[in-house]
Amino acid sequence: MQPLEGLTVLDFTTLLPGPLASLMLAEAGARVIKVERPGGEDMRRFPPFVDGQSVLFAQLNAGKQIVTLDLKTSEDRRRLDLLIAGADVLLEQFRPGVMARLGLDYETLSARQPGLIYCSISGYGQTGPRAGAAGHDLNYQALTGLLAQSCGTAAHPALPPAQIADIGGGSFPAVMNILLAVLQRQKTGRGCHLDVAMSDAMFTFGLFAQAQRIARVPVDEHGTGLLTGGSPRYRLYPASDDRQIAVAALEDKFWWAFCDVIGLPDALRDDRKDPGATAAAVAGIIASRSSDDWGPMLEAADCCVCVVRQVHEARADPHFVDRWLFSRTISPGDTAMEQIVLPVDRAFRG
Known part of the structure; x- marks a missing residue:
């Protein structure tokens, strides 16, 4: 029996x-009824496609x-009323005020269904001066100071490779709450x-910067922080074949092991003296050999340093293969597609 069996x-x-x-x-076992407008939602038209269907x-x-x-139409409104009456949870993602104009706001529905759990996901929340403003993932990161801490520079900003606000500020908090x-x-x-406001959670992702602000010390921005390239x-250091080596040797035991592998001169190993000189020396050494050379040596040293993998390489990694992350398929219509990997799915199914 799945943990959410019986929940609609x-x-x-x-x-x-x-x-x-x-x-x-x-x-996790819930029955989910997705309500779409005639013609379907926009994601149906979002690439990539397999046999004409959005993956x-x-x-x-x-x-x-x-x-x-x-x-x-009155007929479809009656159908919707029956669906709402049988629902435990209602999930909506419109701008504040839209559900109220449809007569589907929490106050209206909870008056006749007090046990309804009503979750609203929006960019800026249901209240506040920005509540009705449009936005996307990048805007939520930009307005909360998170983007200013990226590993890019003021002259060459870096865009995050993941939908941090959409998933980390929207999907995950919605599920948790x-x-x-339900409890x-x-x-x-x-x-x-x-x-659930996607922008709210961005302050949590910037926890180190918030701590600096509270301590009244300058906040590291544009790649100058401990975890953003400072x-x-x-x-990241490029090897001779232009593949990146991800160095995350923060603790001394890992740092010294890494220094041993690359043969960093003793005078530069105390990176507190002149971080710029140490970083330049490491960059020069890493650039002298290919990622194929560095990969096995760094993996053997177990020092929190590795080669940045491409997606196809990551999917073929024996570790992720062993955990069956890409083994399940879905079949919309006559087309078989691989299902997305979910933390709840992996945890419960083992």
Whole structure:
């Protein structure tokens, strides 16, 4: 028996944050009913495609029951009322005010269904001066100071390779808070309105900078922080074949082991004296050999240093193969596609 078996989720969300959250709930056993407008949501038209079907849409909505409703018609509104009456959780991702204009806001629905857990995912939350503003992942990182700490520079900014706000600020907090609300409802019998703002969580991702701010010391920005490229011990160095070597040898035991492998001169190993000189020397040594040369030596040293893998290489890594991360497939229509890897899915299924 799966942990969320018997729980019904009515999902109005589109694109990434909400659909990924409801997918996690579905993988844990919940029945998820996805409500789409006529013509379907935008992710259906998002590349890449396999046999004309969006891979991302298929991955994010596997195992869900999809219903198409035109909320402008009385017949479909009656169908929706029946779905809401049978739902434990309602998940929505519109701008604040949209659900109220449809008569589907928390106050209206909870009046007749007190046990309903209603989760709203938005960029800036349900209240505040920015509540109604448009935004995307990059905006949420930019406005919260997180992007200013990136490993790029002021002249050459670096874009993050992941949807940190969408997933880390939207999907994950939504799932966690929905599960907490389910536990609370078991104790009280009442539901609640969860206000998940993707931008709010970006301050948590910038925890080191927040600590510096509280301590009234200058906040490291534009790649100058300990974990964003400011230390020789934690940055990327290109090898002679232009492949990057990821150095994360923060602790002394790892740093000294790394220095031994590359043969860094003793005078430069205390990187507190002149970090720039140490980093330059490390860069020169790493650039003198290929990643194929460095890879086996660094792996044998077990010093938190490795070659940056391409996606196809990572998928073929014996460790991830052994954990069966890419073994499950979904079949939307007649097309078989590999399912997305979920933390809840991997943890429960083993």
